[in-house]
Structure formats: structure tokens, C-alpha cells
Amino acid sequence: MVPTSTLAQTSLFADLSDAQLEKFAALAAEVAYAEGDTIFEEGAEACCLYILLDGKVNIHTQLTSRPEKISIAIINQPGRVIGWSGFLAEARYTGSATCQEASCLLEFDGPAFMQVLNDDPALGFIVMRRITDVISNRLRNLQRFVLKTL
Numbered sequence: 001m002v003p004t005s006t007l008a009q010t011s012l013f014a015d016l017s018d019a020q021l022e023k024f025a026a027l028a029a030e031v032a033y034a035e036g037d038t039i040f041e042e043g044a045e046a047c048c049l050y051i052l053l054d055g056k057v058n059i060h061t062q063l064t065s066r067p068e069k070i071s072i073a074i075i076n077q078p079g080r081v082i083g084w085s086g087f088l089a090e091a092r093y094t095g096s097a098t099c100q101e102a103s104c105l106l107e108f109d110g111p112a113f114m115q116v117l118n119d120d121p122a123l124g125f126i127v128m129r130r131i132t133d134v135i136s137n138r139l140r141n142l143q144r145f146v147l148k149t150l
Contacts, residue, residue, distance in 0.1 A: 002028040002106060010051050010079035012130050020123050023116045028106045039097040039105070040083055046093045047110050049086035053078055055103025059138070061095040072141050074100070081134045087113040095138075 004021035007013040007028070013021060030053065033039060039050065042061055056076040060069040072095050075082055085091040087110040117124030 001025050002030060006053070006106070012051065012079070012081055012127065016123070016126070020120070023120070023123075024108070024113070027108050027112045027116070031105055031107045033099045033103045033105070035099055035101050037099045037103075039099065040086075040093045042093055042096040044093050046083065046085040046088065046091040048083060049108045049110055049113055050082040050097075051106040051108075052076075052080050052082060053104040053106060055105075056100040057082055057103055057105075058098050058100050059095045060098065061142070069096070070142075070145055072138055072145075081131065084131050084134050084138075086110040087117075089114070 002025050004018055004025045007021050007025055008016070013024060033055070039057065040046070040048075052075050056074065058071055059073040059075060059082065060071045062069050082097055082105065083093060085093055087108070089111075091110075117127055
């Protein structure tokens with residue numbers, strides 16, 4: 001369990017009550033990765049959601065039309081979400097995440113995270129709305145890249 005004060009500093013959990021934060025804090029584990037470590041691979045079963053505490057993570061994908069991987073986002077601001085699909089049932093990661101430097105993240109078990117959202121629909125709505133902002137941002141980044149290459 002991580003301190004609720006750590007969660008409260010993230011955009012995903014900002015302005016939630018202590019009781020709401022405690023539900024997520026009970027699910028979180030702090031994990032450390034070295035530079036070059038892969039957190040997850042594109043296409044792998046999505047089982048966890050992450051929040052960056054410290055470090056730098058590259059979210060990248062492989063286009064079928066190009067030999068090199070393209071970067072969708074560089075996550076280097078503490079509190080940013082990584083692996084948003086990790087809490088969805090039967091989902092797969094839509095990109096890969098690789099540490100560009102030593103990084104520390106919060107890791108949340110996906111099914112348990114979703115259970116918290118299901119158990120408290122009002123809380124679930126708030127968190128899901130914030131996750132849609134993350135998804136929208138990543139899609140916008142990918143769209144910019146694709147348009148530049150046309």
C-alpha cells in the first residue's frame with residue numbers, strides 16, 4: 001500500500017476524498033525499473049495500469065508500413081498514466097513501454113482497479129473521464145505522426 005498523499009498528487013486521483021484514495025492505495029505497489037527495461041510489450045495481455053513517480057518512459061508502437069518503431073509519447077512528468085488499457089477486461093496493450101532512464105512507477109492490478117470503479121459508479125465515472133483524456137492525448141500524438149508521414 002502506498003501513501004494516499006502520493007496518489008493525491010497525480011492527475012488521475014487529484015481531488016478525490018481520502019476514503020476514495022484509500023481504495024486505490026490498497027491496490028498500488030511501487031516498482032523500480034532500470035534504463036532499457038521494458039514495462040510491457042505491444043500486443044501483450046494488459047494486466048496492470050501504471051503511474052510514473054520518477055524517471056522517463058517511452059511509449060512506442062510498430063507500424064506495419066515502417067521498419068522502425070515510432071514514439072507515441074515520452075512520459076517524464078510524475079503522476080502521468082502508463083498502460084491505460086491495463087484495467088480493461090481481456091485487453092491488450094496498444095503500445096510498448098520502455099524506460100529511457102531508471103524509473104519508479106506505481107503498479108495497479110488491472111482487474112482489482114476495475115472492481116473499485118464498478119463498486120463505486122460515481123468514483124468510476126470521475127476516473128474513467130480522466131483516463132479518456134489520456135487516451136485522447138495518445139491518439140492525437142499518433143495522428144500527428146501519421147499526418148507528418150503522408
